[in-house]
Amino acid sequence: MLASSHPALAGGPSTPDDPAKIVAAQKHFDEGVAAYQREAYDVALEEFRQAYDQVPAAVFLYNAARMAEKLERLDESLKLAELAHFQIERPLPPPLVEKTNELIERLNHSLAKADAKRKKNIAMKYTPKPMAQAPTPAASAADTERAGHASGWSALGYSGAGIAVVGIGLIGAATYLGADASAQLDELATVTSATDYNERRANIESQQSMGQGFLYSGIATVALGGAFIAWDLMSPTERPSREPSTSGNVSISGVSASISADSTSAGIMLRGVY
Incomplete structure (x- = not known):
């Protein structure tokens, strides 16, 4: 040795x-x-x-x-x-x-x-073990349907989301038309021909009118979609009756919209509590 x-x-x-x-x-x-x-x-x-x-x-x-x-x-x-x-x-x-x-x-x-x-011992020590779950009593078919709806939106909520997306697209189009019209107005200062000036002015006014139409339609569409979503989330007949949902509660109290002075941009606000 x-x-x-x-x-x-x-x-x-x-x-x-x-x-x-x-x-x-x-x-x-x-x-x-x-x-x-x-x-x-x-x-x-x-x-x-x-x-x-x-x-x-x-x-x-x-x-x-x-x-x-x-x-x-x-x-x-x-x-x-x-x-x-x-x-x-x-x-x-x-x-x-x-x-x-x-x-x-x-x-x-x-x-x-x-x-x-x-x-290996460290990995085993810090690997979380699955928690044992207590058995729950069997629920009725109505309770199961309501509980399934509580974990997410129904068709009404998804429809509202789709409508709101369309409204946002309209607002985006209105914003683009308003910005383009403003740019054309800046170019009018360089036009010397009266005829050309009048034609461009008429086209700009028509474009501005179309943009405002898109803007108002978009705001109304977003508000409608938000109302559908709020109705779906707050509908008492669709919430579980036996036990509260484990997800966070959402309460939407209203929808408001604002438009800039030059009608080129808009904002949408959903008021509520999460």
Whole structure:
């Protein structure tokens, strides 16, 4: 299990030997071996570290890495093994190089498995569990129909929405005609011919009249569609009678419209409470 310290104590090619440090390192190593034999792995780890502090030999790091592995301190063990593998001054003896590579590979595999397990546990911990629902009494056919209508619009509501869209299209057309007529009015200042001026003026007035017709029709159409939608939402005969709807209540009290002074734009407002 453990590597002998003697090959590492000779020192590197450029490192002078310090007899006192070699003796101290050997003493810590022997005490580490004794602690390992009585399975005091934490004591052995500290002794091998102190031996490395005296003589920075890779063999001490290798033994410390093995003790950290015994203690299941895998991150620490991997760091110690990699330091031993890349030690240059007092490198690992050839028989330990392959063992150190096997140790690094084993630690990487164990850490990868532990990380995957941790992520799986986190995912399971924060995955919401479906809430148990209490059984509900059977509803009558009328209740089912009313409850189904409460979750959305009926044909009346969808019709109102379609009518409102048509009205918005008319208002958009009126806005376009009004803007185009205003642009043509600006161009009249450059017309010098009286005949041409009168013809253009008549066309502009006709276009403005058509735009106003579109605008008023659009406002009325939007108001009609809004009324249909409001009637559909507030109809008491179509709401569930046994229990309130889980969706938000909507109450529309009226519809108003506003037109700009030049009749080129309009606004629609639905008043109510959500």
